[in-house]
Amino acid sequence: MVLGRDTDLRNSVATAAIGAVLLCAGVAAQGPERADLLRTDHEAGRAGGRVVFALRSEPKTLNPVTAVDSASRDVIWRMAADLIHIDRQTQQTTPALAKSWTVSPDGRRYTLELRRGLRFSDGHPVDADDVVFSFECYADARNGSPQRDLLMVGGKPAVVRKLDAHRVVLEIDQPYAAAERLFDSFAILPRHLLAKAQQEGRLAQAWTLNTPPAEIAGLGPFRLRSYVPGDRLVLERNPHYWKVDREGRPLPYLDEIVFVMVPSEDAQVVRFKAGETDLISRLSAENFAVLAREEGARRYRMEDVGPGLEYSFLFFNLNDVDPGKRAEVARKQAWFAQTAFRQAVSAALDREGMVQLVYQGRAASLTSHVTPGNKLWVNRALSPPARSLSRARELLAGAGFAARDGTLRDRAGTPVEFTIVTNAANAARVRLATIIQDDLRPLGIGVQVVPMENRALLDRVLQSHDYEAALMSLAGGDADPTSEMNVWLSSGATHLWHLGQTRPATAWEQEIDDLMRRQVATRDASERKRLYDRVQALVAENLPLIPLVSPDVLVGSRPSLGNFRPAVLDHNVLWNADELFWRP
């Protein structure tokens, strides 16, 4: 039912788009360089003011091609724009830099019509060459972009060609289900600023936090003004932005967005409460409860948006590590690589306890990586995980482990123990890890929790592979499974447990690769759902990531902030930063 509605809507968007193209052809004939701006239909506001938002960690980069961490993306996407955008509230595609698009009958050619008169935030005009250049950068293996997998359709990269100054065509090898949605994660880059770096193969190192603001430009509502390491990053209004409100006044309304670095959530709560920041998101249930208790007396309002797309998980290091350099990890991988071992760990976990103790009930326990918040795609046939120590013991016994004197030992008699690294700044995750530690104790598995600073953690997980197990979470940028490609493809840049695979390491990773590629190439929505259901079943069975819980999206804002509409999709509160305004 729900799926049917999705298909209908997509078709209607396509039809509308064709109409729009015809209409625009007429307009274009009159004045080729007249800017055609997008008119929004939300409440018209007042210009001026600024919004202060606290980031939990320092952004690692300002480069849209390489950014993976959420702090970087929070900042980058206020400064960047895409061709076709997913409306965070309706979760449907809407025109952005491309004012319209058409699909060829075989579903393999997308022709996009760019808005006229677009300018980057430094005033430089935009044309089809910038679009072609951008996709080149994302597709270039040297840049290691996490979005690169999205462009690989049926094993071949999508090709973006220029038709004329204002039209580009995306050609894919086979019909691509989520092609329109795909554009959402590709920021259009300024060729005039980045062509040299790309030519020399240094694009991945471009646009760091030390880059002068004048050398960074984008198409988003804001542009970089200044950055003080460890303290704040200020974005200012982009005067060349391409949206106007329903009364024709230019957007964005705000003069500035100030990102301040506040490394812990609790410090963020205190600063929000004191009025030093205007918005707060990704709140823990406990802090939400504390803030909500005093909602009336203080000048803010709190909102529970419901279960989100974020899923937290435990995973073991299955990377190809050098046994000479990391002997300990390599030895323990003999346990981690066994599916029965991971299943036993999963069976021993008390997820309901996690929901209650860590999230005060404002969360859902997970069977696979798809959360109940993703209503269209979650596989409801999978049975919810129930804690069973007897099943865990059975699985371990079957894999040759035996418990003696309260310690689990493998065949060689080595005690089973491992460390879990996690982000020290995230109290909820540290607490989840502590619960896991306690849950595994009756099995005789010794766990040590090592909370560490986030950058050190990411370095270990993504670069040095010097860890045994890690507790992290991911949040899909979109509800569509295509946004998860980089996690589940064995060659994906976020294939956390085993990075840099040239070919799938296991049969089930091979099958997931197949299924993910097929669902992307299938246009029939119910068939896609069937394929993705199978992916979820494979994940739930093989547990490369052991899914734990998915917290509700809990946010707060000032009541006088107009057009504030929090969404489940990322970014929950700043997604419509261009429309936010202060009421008098």
Added chain:
Amino acid sequence: MSVRAGLPVALAVLAALHLAALGAAFLAPYDPTEQNRSLPYAPPTRLHMIDGEGRFHARPFVHRMARRRGAEGYEEDRGRSYRVLLFVRGVDSEGQPAGLRLFGVEEPARVFLLGTDGFGRDQLSRLLHGARISLFAGLLATALSLGLGWLLGTIAGYYGRWVDSILMRSAELFLALPWLYLLFAVRAVLPLRVSSAQAFLLLVLLIGFVDWARPARLFRGLVLSARERSYVLAARGFGASDFYLIRRHIAPQTRGLLLTQAALVAPQYVLAEVTLSFLGLGVSEPTPSWGNMLASLQQYHVLVSYWWMWVPGLALLAMSLAYYALSEALGPRAGHRSAE
């Protein structure tokens, strides 16, 4: 007068704290890592002597706690009462019988005299077991950093000239070093798994070595002025050796400062452990320490909602007041002499 009277009190408090830490296994009613998942942040259990019918019981009893329906917090289930028992056999976290414990309560009830933390662990048991690490790590780190600081400061102040320059410039270097990043580096070269004993040692060594420079500068200043006093010069004139001069005339003058410094830094070092734990260099869960117990107070909701989570802070306060009283009581004699 009052200063003199403070001495026995301070000694008694410190002795009590250290004895409680040593006897934690006996005094604590539960294993400090045992979780009661249905009782997170349960308030302290009330001990009753008078039952619902107004009858007096010589042996106190408790009721079980249950979550209040549809609201935050807990209420007592008055339907049944459970007697408090003395000298009970404890059980460890795996359910195996453990040593004798001072008190307990009839199963399945629980007695939490200081409430529970977010995992339903007994705060009192954690406080007692945590004292072992915090008191002794604090004490040892204080001894190490002040010992080093005293030694180097005295040498620098007494010998002066190039010895002084080298030592003081390196002290300034130590003060100027970006410690946070160095600690990151230390964490990076250490293995992820650090046993409790290693963590303890690491704490003591890190704090001790990081923080010797400030006391060293203080002692150097003091020694510098002491060196020029007339009786020191006189002793030197009579041919006293350097070692004799330092031992007999210089060192006693630094005693007052040594004690006040100790009283100042010992509580700081207990808290420094929180920072180190945050960087993955301290005592990790589930092993309790006052530092990581207080760390939960950094969570805003804990700070404002559950007063019994502050108890480790009170213990720390008692400890530092006792140290202050100690230094006040012992200090004046040394101070008096240096004023001559």
